[in-house]
Amino acid sequence: MKKNILTILVCSFVLFGCADQLEITPPNKITDEQIMQLLESGNSESIKIVLGSMANELPLLFKSSGIQGQGSADGRYYTCQGLDVMRNLLGNDIVFGTKATTNAFGADEYNFRNFTASSVDKNIPYWYYAWKCIFTANKLLNYITDDQLVNSNDNLKDYKARALVVRAFAYNYLMENYQDAYLQGGKDKLGIMLYDKYSPTQELKPRSTSKDTYDFIKKDLSEAISLFKAAKIEYTQSTTDIDLGVANFILARVALWTGDWNTVISSCNDILSHYPTLMSQDMYGGKNTGDSKNPVFLPETNGFLNNTINPEVLLGWPVGEALTAHNAWMNPFGTSYGGAAGEYQRIDNRLYEKIDDNDYRKDVFLKTDFGSYHYPPNNVEGYIPAYTSMKFAATHGIGSPVTDRTKVGTVTDYYMRTSEVLLMKAEALAQSNKEAEAKETLNVLLKARTKEGTPSLTCDNYPSMQGLSVLQMVQLQTRIELWGEGGREFYNNKRWNIPVDRSSSSNHLNKLTYPVKDMTLQIPDDEIFYNPLCEQN
Numbered sequence: 001m002k003k004n005i006l007t008i009l010v011c012s013f014v015l016f017g018c019a020d021q022l023e024i025t026p027p028n029k030i031t032d033e034q035i036m037q038l039l040e041s042g043n044s045e046s047i048k049i050v051l052g053s054m055a056n057e058l059p060l061l062f063k064s065s066g067i068q069g070q071g072s073a074d075g076r077y078y079t080c081q082g083l084d085v086m087r088n089l090l091g092n093d094i095v096f097g098t099k100a101t102t103n104a105f106g107a108d109e110y111n112f113r114n115f116t117a118s119s120v121d122k123n124i125p126y127w128y129y130a131w132k133c134i135f136t137a138n139k140l141l142n143y144i145t146d147d148q149l150v151n152s153n154d155n156l157k158d159y160k161a162r163a164l165v166v167r168a169f170a171y172n173y174l175m176e177n178y179q180d181a182y183l184q185g186g187k188d189k190l191g192i193m194l195y196d197k198y199s200p201t202q203e204l205k206p207r208s209t210s211k212d213t214y215d216f217i218k219k220d221l222s223e224a225i226s227l228f229k230a231a232k233i234e235y236t237q238s239t240t241d242i243d244l245g246v247a248n249f250i251l252a253r254v255a256l257w258t259g260d261w262n263t264v265i266s267s268c269n270d271i272l273s274h275y276p277t278l279m280s281q282d283m284y285g286g287k288n289t290g291d292s293k294n295p296v297f298l299p300e301t302n303g304f305l306n307n308t309i310n311p312e313v314l315l316g317w318p319v320g321e322a323l324t325a326h327n328a329w330m331n332p333f334g335t336s337y338g339g340a341a342g343e344y345q346r347i348d349n350r351l352y353e354k355i356d357d358n359d360y361r362k363d364v365f366l367k368t369d370f371g372s373y374h375y376p377p378n379n380v381e382g383y384i385p386a387y388t389s390m391k392f393a394a395t396h397g398i399g400s401p402v403t404d405r406t407k408v409g410t411v412t413d414y415y416m417r418t419s420e421v422l423l424m425k426a427e428a429l430a431q432s433n434k435e436a437e438a439k440e441t442l443n444v445l446l447k448a449r450t451k452e453g454t455p456s457l458t459c460d461n462y463p464s465m466q467g468l469s470v471l472q473m474v475q476l477q478t479r480i481e482l483w484g485e486g487g488r489e490f491y492n493n494k495r496w497n498i499p500v501d502r503s504s505s506s507n508h509l510n511k512l513t514y515p516v517k518d519m520t521l522q523i524p525d526d527e528i529f530y531n532p533l534c535e536q537n
Helices: 012-022 032-041 044-055 059-063 080-088 124-141 147-151 154-178 210-230 244-258 261-274 325-330 360-364 418-431 435-448 470-481 488-496 525-530
Strands: 094-096 313-317 345-347 371-375 380-384 413-417
Touching (some): 059 080, 080 488, 244 261, 413 418
């Protein structure tokens, strides 16, 4: 069947002109058969115009919005960043808001109100987001099946590699959410239906085993890495590219889930050889250059909000292209959920107390109440309490004068950074019983997080790490370093078999406990209904 691919191709007005020049059919008329003919012709410019436009859409899936079935007014489930923030709330380390009885967005998640059932609206967006990524990748891969043709064209190597990385990312995302952790009983359970091509009429498939699913993911990533190298596209200058760094990051994360420690270490080492520099104290979080009555937290100097100063960013977008939903939830001076709405994101006092006083990461959390703040544009007053995070704080937008706070939230975004790479490597070394090397790797991070003018922190002199196993040291430093980022605590708790237990916290509003066995989502009803071969968890 001839299928119109208008919805896939972007910037059609530009492509139309190029099509005239190259004497190919305009993109809004092009068919699958014509695309295959273009590929067979070997015309590099034609290939770049048609398949390049599809390939350029792939990186954008990492900052996706408009998730199926979700309205733009829903800050939780309309964007992939919203999905991650909701995962952040399902843990020990973040205290949400200041009122135990709040019904605001995020309250259901913080209070663990049914988020796993097959019918609930807090489940299906994760399914839809991942399958959107898979379908989009497979649409491109449909056209790149001729290995001989791919091997003769560096652009096709690049495009295929990008698609394989996205597909692997999405399948791993499904496994993280819809099955128990591989090393915590998930190995012997079902994985996900494996589709390696896109067709609205293809036969439905049953769920594969978890092992087969992870083998499929790793094969995609290994092939992508080989293709990037063959095309001489390794670590690019742009943080908006899917490149070797992104592929290795995802491979390391997948290998961490499956206990393939050697792959974690080698992938992380490859990244760190190209990204050896960590953030410094002056760029780590928001700093008040004003005073308590007229605070000025400039995003330009905050590495978490300004990729141009952050040497750690592997994947992220600049101002104007960035997705900023995360900042809306995490910025206490913003005009949305995490600021003006009063749903401040605070650190659990127990974790705060484990951060050494000479560790400057402690300074990104308020020791005492900040107090009153008047939010633009209407000067509505809020009250920012103790333990609120300043990690993502800004009173202004990037490029705005300090007299204009209305553009607050105009920031960059990131999805992968090298501190996490160090932590993944340290964990893999600890799991491999290479404790000295694991501590040496952790010490690199601890030295970089030591306050200027104080003795370097190490695994051996960090007070709260005394008496811990090396793996527990890694777990603690991961919680501190990645606080509020990417839902990492939730997913790590699943991997590490660490339940939620807030009972001894002094500042958690809901002091509940929640077991790891109940963190896995049910397959959504829609899939069970339309695919009779799909078994429920």
